Amino acid sequence: MNVEYLAIAKLFLPEIVLTVGALLLLGIDLCLGKRDTRRALVLLGAVISLAAACVALLQWDWRPAEAQYVRQAAVTSAVQRMAPAVGRDALTHAARISERDARAVTTAYKAARHDSLVESAATPPADGAPVMGIAPYDAGLSSPSFSAWWLFTADNFALIFKAIFALALALALLLSTRFPVARYRGEFAALLMFAAVGLMVMVGSLDLVGIFLGLELASLCCYALAAWHKQDARSAEAGTKYLLLGSLASAIFIYGASLFFVEYGSTHLHVLAHGAAQSPLTLVALLMVLVSFLFKVAGAPFHLWAPDVYQGAPTAMVAFLSTAGKAAGFAVLVRVLSAHGFQAFSEKWLLLFIGVAALSILIGNLVAIHQNNVKRLLAYSGVAQAGYVLIGLVAMADPAGGTLLNEALPLTAVIFYLAAYMVMNIGAFAVVGIVGRESGGEELSAFAGLRARAPVLAFAFTLLLLSLGGIPLLSGFVGKWYLFLAGVYQGQYLLVLIGTTMSVVSMYYYLLVIKQMYILPAADGAQPIRVGALAAAGLAAITLVTVAIGIYPGPLYTLAQAAAKSLMP
């Protein structure tokens, strides 16, 4: 077996595990009859996703950050040597690239992967022959493996997000073992798994085209999943809205990417980072790319699709979309924004981010108060949570215009919060899914008297809601604490003030749900709620982890910090 191919496969190990697993699932699904329950099949999917999460964490680079920097610096310098003279004329110079230059870059890349040779790769070539921005695509012809190294990475930052997606997928699959229509359970699970593969490709990509590839794979699966309940008008509405607005966001993203290509002759982030100048075209392109992902993370005023989609789509899918999908959007935003060149004119896009963060926190929390449907309530609370995470992104920027990310705290806080949020939000949707299935609706009144009907469920939901609101000793509090801390360090006092004030407001609507469960009596004839063994196990794990992170955040913080540092230059 060719060594190069194994090296490429290592870049995509979690994706390969999930893809093969999903195909296996579909194959078994074909052999089953129409009447089989397929519960074991979905459970198999959950096991495969857990395996993918383990694979992602096994790939973790445990070496000290300095060793990773050297390797990263080698890769970055190799890439940037391709594009020293980026500019409008990069395209027209492409024809000048010689075979020798292409080979030199390929060698530098290969060397960058072997630590013993890192030093030689990091030093610029003696003759310093300029290689233009478009070279990698030509150079790719001299070695098939080259293009993969050019486009994708498996650094700790990508790996922690891959693990988050895989865990979210496993939990969402545990939720869907009792999915209403038994005949389609296998397809449902497989589509969710393919969506996770798309998200993983997204966070591992260094090129806007690669990001787009993953984004589309994930989005197409999610469109189908949102419209899953064919007979339900709300589900059809959710699917249509998500398809139309989602493709609009994708179109804006790819248009922004094409403008980058016009300016630099490449869509690679290293090239963009190297040559980003404060030209109007760069700013427009950057804003388009950023806005499309602000849409994906449902930050106000780009959040209007979220409540309708969350309400109509199957709960298991919403649980996955609202956590993993959001995390993926933030991961890409961080990757794009951490590029040096964009930091140089951060004061321009910083304004957009401060505005979106403040608006998301205000709108999300204030509108959530009026919601009658718990899924819509969680959707607006998700908008607010996106606003809190955006505080961390704002704190990443250096208003002075220097190098950013010299301080790891903001990015660590973002990753920490996204991981903690994944766990608690999936748990909240799990409870909503179970209660909704048993009482036939997700209205607030469906939760009345849950204390008597399902005491354990009510207790778990209370803990998760309090965690979402940010009560100490639960994971949500620690996450918000780091985010606000990062904001204060960067002098974003007003934003942090809005965040803390609105956190108090958010407690009001979380407590409304808790009031329904504990104080109000159950409706007449309400049955006790049965919880399946698998869902109960998943929920127990989620609640335990939420409490554990809240009491002892150290390990997760260390992991998040290592991931954040791997993105630093």
Next chain:
Amino acid sequence: MTLVDTVISRGNIESTMTNQAISIAVFFGLGLLFWMVALAASHLVRPRRPSAAKEATYECGTVPVGRAWYQVHVRYYIYALLFVLFDVEVAFLYPWAAIFRRLDGFTLFLLIDVLIFLLILVFGLVYAWRKGALEWE
């Protein structure tokens, strides 16, 4: 020296982009001109004797039935989706075939690569088939 000659003869790399843009503009202009001249000429030359059959919508020789705004059976879309899928597959195979010979020493792996791609697609077709998507019911 005509404009087209200029485009072909000038080897200057810097101006290639501009020249390509010019040649596209020339093609576009010629296309527009051809369309206008052909229509105008036929309008001048042809006899004009309208009849009901001539005024009817042209549908590749068959007699058109009903109105254009009618509901298409959802099964058409499934067929259309499967068709587009394999249409795009062929579009992907062209660039693969184009670089296949240029990559000496990697041909076996390129072959395996594309076989994986094809196998996944064929699996999709088999899946659709087994699920009854190809039956009209």
